[in-house]
Amino acid sequence: MTIDLQTPYEQGNKNQSTTWAECIAWYQDLAQRFPRVLGFSVIGMSDAGLPIHAGVVSADGVFDREQIRAAGRPVFFNNNGIHPGEPEGIDACMALVRDFCVDPARLAALGKTVFLFVPLYNVDGSVNRANTSRVNQDGPEQFGFRGNARHLDLNRDFVKCDTLNAQVFNKLFAAWDPDVMVDTHTSNGADYPYTMTLIHTQTDKLGGALGAFLKQTMLPHMFAEMARRGWPTCPYVNPVKDSPEHGIAEFLETARFSTGFAALHHTIGFMPETHMLKPFADRYASMRALVETALDFTVANAGAIMQLRRAARQEARARREWPLHWAMDESRPSSFRFSGYAARYSASELGQYRRLSYDRDAPWERDIAYYDNFVADIVVATPRAYVVPQAWREAVERLLWNGVAMRRIEADEVREVQYYHVTSVASRPDAYEGHMFHDDVQLEKRTAPLLLRAGDWWIDLDQDRARYAIETLEPQGHDSFFRWGFFNSVLEKKEAYSDYVFEDHAVELLREEPALRVKFDAWKAAHPELLASQAAVLDFILANCERYVEPEWRRYPVLSVL
Incomplete structure (x- = not known):
């Protein structure tokens, strides 16, 4: 050479x-x-223009x-x-x-x-x-x-x-x-x-x-x-x-x-x-x-x-069911023959704690526990198809970049679909890689006739890229689009109230809507510490009454066709 x-x-x-x-x-x-x-070429540009x-x-x-792909080459x-x-x-x-x-x-x-x-x-x-x-x-x-x-x-x-x-x-x-x-x-x-x-x-x-x-x-x-x-x-x-x-x-x-x-x-x-x-x-x-x-x-x-x-x-x-989330099975470790150094603990020179170090003069070799079994702890029924409304361009782009087969709906139609109502979300307190990542997502499945608009995206899951679609569009997937905050705007209620006006009206709503009264009584029993807060009381009544419901609030916009 x-x-x-x-x-x-x-x-x-x-x-x-x-x-x-x-x-x-x-x-x-x-x-x-x-x-x-060797073939060598530019495939794109970086954020810095390189x-x-x-x-x-x-x-x-x-x-x-x-x-190469047509020839089926590895x-x-x-x-x-x-x-x-x-x-x-x-x-x-x-x-x-x-x-x-x-x-x-x-x-x-x-x-x-x-x-x-x-x-x-x-x-x-x-x-x-x-x-x-x-x-x-x-x-x-x-x-x-x-x-x-x-x-x-x-x-x-x-x-x-x-x-x-x-x-x-x-x-x-x-x-x-x-x-x-x-x-x-x-x-x-x-x-x-x-x-x-x-x-x-x-x-x-x-x-x-x-x-x-x-x-x-x-x-x-x-x-x-x-x-x-x-x-x-x-x-x-x-x-x-x-x-x-x-x-x-x-x-x-x-x-x-x-x-x-x-x-x-x-x-x-x-x-x-x-x-x-x-x-x-x-x-x-x-x-x-x-x-x-x-x-x-x-x-x-x-x-x-x-x-x-x-x-x-x-x-x-x-697949009739799809695993979305996995957890380590601590009950079934295997073993691995591992070579290591002895761990030593000593007082820190910097603070009032003990620090870890490794002693290279004290090598060891033995079998250690190796936790290599993971079980699916969240599994969902696989729908026939998803519908992604065209308004959510960021999700659509990523699906297309990854070769997911999709088609546009040609005409408006009302169809019975399943959707998720987001009951609660717990997010990281600090930004993670530019996003407020949702670590915990709790959902409630609901079914209703909803309008599918011409131009919305239909994703049939009888395709080679089904896994990408499922694990990004199902909100509880480890790294779903929802966890990364792509649909955060649905978590925000758009209308509010003036407390001095709504206070009297809330009393009327409790009288007119028996189901609301039942929910409110249960809420009061569960949260007596909140009864001193006018905002908490009125927020609950507005959020749970039928008269002023906002259908899109907390409704995850990706729909499932069963």
């Missing part, structure tokens, strides 16, 4: 990561030199997405630099793509599989370069920043899509429909000997035969192969208490994260997390080994993976 084909990482001291400008210029040069191996690139490697020089997707302060995947991908170009045997080993990659996803954060934002990390000498130009974390944005990056990613993912995805990261947490840890699509949530294949076949192979390559790997270290010796829990990666988003498309997703306290050269080498291990397994088992994904979509079409 000539010196000019070395990556910036390979040319340096093994503690330097490429800059965004170096990375893109290097790929552009490589694509010009090897036009029958181009986002993607590349395609194929053994036969076919890069056209439509041609697609492996490698995303890098979502957190530019965790850059080893950026540098490892460059070397892997270069080797495809210069090594005919390595390229031929791809067979029909297409290697799709985003070289550096968070381009805004990558140009915000320093060495101060990763307080616990050992190298490299310079790196980018976690937030993008809008100070948002792109690995929380896959459903809400506040950033242009996420909108581009949604469209790219839906268009290419990858079979396996690896999104590269660096961890932050406990200390232990492993350089590589691994988050994967939670297998119970992925579900069915596809989830079983991941758990019983693919993951055991990957852990064994990584050990053979000299990089023993463990599941992502998510301690159930303060240190791993008490057990670790599998990471429930909901759809805001890349692997959870992938699951909405029945894609197997991996989020390798190298350990932040290991040298950058080791993190780079282990990351390359992990990506290659996942890729080689995908190539060898592409037919089985693609068949399982087709079966998962067929199963989704036929």
Whole structure:
């Protein structure tokens, strides 16, 4: 290999990561030199106005997405630099793509599989370069920043899509429909000997035969192969208490994260997390080994993976019930042979508390509890279809970006539908990634004849993208559009009253509406402390009377056709 084909990482001291400008210029040069191996192009723009690139490697020089999909070829997707302060995947991908170009045997080993990659996803954060934002990390000498130009974390944005990056990613993912995805990261947490840890699509949530294949076949192979390559790997270290010796829990990666988003498309997703306290050269080498291990397994088992994904979509079409929310089953832990360091506790020099540290001179190895079973704790009956009123453009856009099949209703019609009345919402007290996220949502199902307008969107669930539609449109889904606040305006009552006028009228309403009187009496008995508040009393009467009802208040606008 000539010196000019070395990556910036390979040319340096093994503690330097490429800059965004170096990375893109290097790929552009490589694509010009090897036009029958590598296609490289701009796929969109970031919020800061910087181009986002993607590349395609194929053994036969076919890069056209439509041609590749029509041929039914497997697609492996490698995303890098979502957190530019965790850059080893950026540098490892460059070397892997270069080797495809210069090594005919390595390229031929791809067979029909297409290697799709985003070289550096968070381009805004990558140009915000320093060495101060990763307080616990050992190298490299310079790196980018976690937030993008809008100070948002792109690995929380896959459903809400506040950033242009996420909108581009949604469209790219839906268009290419990858079979396996690896999104590269660096961890932050406990200390232990492993350089590589691994988050994967939670297998119970992925579900069915596809989830079983991941758990019983693919993951055991990957852990064994990584050990053979000299990089023993463990599941992502998510301690159930303060240190791993008490057990670790599998990471429930909901759809805001890349692997959870992938699951909405029945894609197997991996989020390798190298350990932040290991040298950058080791993190780079282990990351390359992990990506290659996942890729080689995908190539060898592409037919089985693609068949399982087709079966998962067929199963989704036929499901009578759909799980929306999962919780860890603490009663059924499995075990994992874990290598760790002894946890030590000592008095802090900073405050009046005891602090945790790890003693690297006291290593240990033993079986620890591994909580890797999750059960669906919220399940809903699957409707025949949803109707999304055209007024809610933000939801409609995201459904379309993700390839959900939809049609416009052609003429006004009144139809018996089911809808949710939102009885209560508990939200986070502080903003989370630009939103007041709803942690708890309580609903009441109701049925009524409602007007469907010409131009509203009909979404039949007998389609391949049913899972994305269900888990984003059902309000109690982990990362539903509702939880992210897309429909907040329905939670606000639009009309009010003057208390001195309504006081007398409220007495009349209680006399005229017996059902209201029953509700009011029950409310008084349950909340005697509120009877001293005129606002609380009158608010209850206005909210529960029939005469001044606002039908749209707290009515979730997405309708279910049964």
